[in-house]
Amino acid sequence: MSDISSLEKYLPELVHCMKCHICYSANWQKLDDWRILCPQAAKFGYESYYAAGKMELARAFLEGRIKEPTPRLLEVLYTCTGCGGCREQCTELSGLKIDHVDLYEKMKAYIVSKGWGPLEKHKKFSQSVAENHNPYVEPHKNRFDWMPKDVKPSSGEEIVYFVGCTSSYRQQKIAQATVKVLKAANIPFSIMGQEEWCCGSPLIRTGQLDIVNNLASHNIETLKSMGAKTVIFSCAGCYRTFKEDYPKLGFELPFKPRHTTQFFLNLIRDNKLKLKSLPKELTYHDPCHLGRHAKVYKQPRRILKALKVNYHEMPRNTTDAFCCGAGSGVRAAYPEYSKWVCKERLDEVKEVGASVLASACPFCKNNFVETLKDFPDLKIDVVDISELLEEAL
Template structure:
């Protein structure tokens, strides 16, 4: 709290962060930009009552970090928002929808409270996965439960490449990113210990994540909340890049164009922008959004924004899809299953649907032996 209060007091209200905030882009209203979130948090921690607009701006934040690099005095608005949401919970001012999602993660192991057997759909009926292996593939909640075709593509590629690989199957649980984004750090700390020990129980030396959020949580947050793990965490695009370059899998260029949407945590916190593009470059011509890499626009859905303000989240996704269409592509490559889930849902109401696929899916479609 002391550090957060210090950041709030440091803000000089220069406005540099306003125009880069995705929620200013979506609404055109500076009251929902990053600077307004600092102002709302200042009022909250001063014991003042928040207006409806003040509450809304604190929840209209995916903690995408786009504002962080623009701040001339190094303020982390996402950290301020995280603390403000924790304070709102202590005051009993949490939205019921957020409470429902948090409870589903804590009690049932996923944001959608899915039964454990839903996590293994992507493996097929005749799956035979060993308990221990050198590599552990973790698809995450959205890829395993809502988009099993995404997890299936990655697991098939990793298997075809000859990796000694396993999964957690029905034992997998949510990484808890939603809890972290919303300030439930005690609950997140419990998950950090349970999940770290669970991942280590497979004896895997390398954990491969499909979800960028899982990557960030395993790599950065869990060590801070619990301890350093006995495994290395890598992102799916990095291992795909390696297996193609080493000849474990051969692919052919499709002759099509694809525009790539960077996952926020990877691009901004780790500068991980090249591997996915290199993978896609083997199978298609890669086209860029005007704002890409560390400046990529957030899809608008994470951290509770989609369930609380779907119209605003959908506006951001719609802008991305409209820009993609204007670039003359028929495919959008996404590095995040939740981005894919969100953008695909928005596209159902638009004309001329784009194919929204992960690098694994596009790579699987382009296997040289299957064309």
């Protein structure tokens, strides 16, 4: 994955891209009002930060024109949140068959393999994952401290809940709500306990691939030994990593990965959950990992419909959703820029008249909650769909 020659297959597209620029005005063509989808383009404005700028960098790497990267080059690569907005628009409008995000991640892996990266703030991800099995420098033994006393998972069940680092250490209410909803529906489930390790997403997104195979192998083998047939994820990032990245690394999944929004919608359809209405003025933010990367758009909205919320769709939604600004190590390395992107999204929430912002990823929730501390006047409640379901029980 870190071999720059793997980008050669993209060479014709790289040349095309420099003469194209369709995606710069894509939203102008698709929406009534003009809005940029690329957070980098929205913030920095210069062509080098757009998809085309990174394509030109890829070409320069391939042609051996970059002997050592400048700080600005690193900034161009590492302020990309990997949201996939450019890929969506490019595929639709220019018809190119290129995986932009794969290309950017390969460039970061190349930079790391040359010793030019990652950024200082990203180094602690890999150190902490190696030492603590999580990127947050938290003790591994505390991983399941969030578990409510009245919920007892069993062992040997075919359904296993993979909690993920962010719900385990930063947004524990999401994990608590998830197990309470499973219990309410009488779904027997197991958890991995101390054998659950970081899925590797923060390392893959920042180009640090050294231990990713170990993480994937450990998680998959443990789940296999537990007899898992379905593994459910409340973290959009973990879900995408299992579903998309592990197979790319050559691993076969001996179980079905399911995001909680997919799993919970089936429970609602099977009448396993009796839910009250929640007449909240609410909008939904598509997490990039769940939406553009895993193509899960309908299930969260159908759950919200079942909850009878007063729904307000934001102008940038589904395939054209605007990123929360947290992904690919951006929150850690560029907190002010990350907050700027997040505030753009929060303004869109207010614009449509919503006071509740629902999402389906603890990482998105974390960024919204942290950013709102700087803007208390916005008065927006941020909740995960699992928490809404718990409230409606």
